């Protein structure tokens with residue numbers, strides 16, 4: 001039973017969003033994860049810089065706002081977006097949240113990559129993401145997983161990222 005005060009037309013102070021992304025890996029390309037350059041013999045194929053973690057993160061923010069996805073914000077048919085620094089994509093999503101009166105409460109990311117291991121860059125990635133979201137790193141979760149040698153991740157053919165974000169209302173909608 002709903003409480004008597006429940007009003008489903010009323011906006012809520014919290015909104016949750018989920019984002020996921022996958023990029024094919026190819027030798028000789030740069031590898032960027034969470035805005036951090038990773039020393040690697042292979043990197044992600046993509047119209048932008050191919051940063052799957054930041055793409056998942058931006059989609060999670062847009063998902064929380066129910067405002068579509070980054071493909072609509074930054075179409076890959078647009079030549080201006082070629083080689084785009086994905087930090088700009090996250091900044092655009094954060095700005096949209098801000099315009100709606102929301103800030104990021106916390107974010108949690110999982111990146112699946114067979115190799116190289118991301119442990120050495122974990123702190124730098126959390127720092128970078130915290131900076132983009134305007135939150136301290138104790139509110140940025142980051143886990144790196146392998147694909148156990150099987151499937152597109154395990155065979156080193158792709159990198160996959162997932163992100164969940166919680167938005168909280170910081171001021172009334174403008």
Ligand code: MG
Nearest residue numbers: 021022052055
């Ligand atoms: Mg992508």
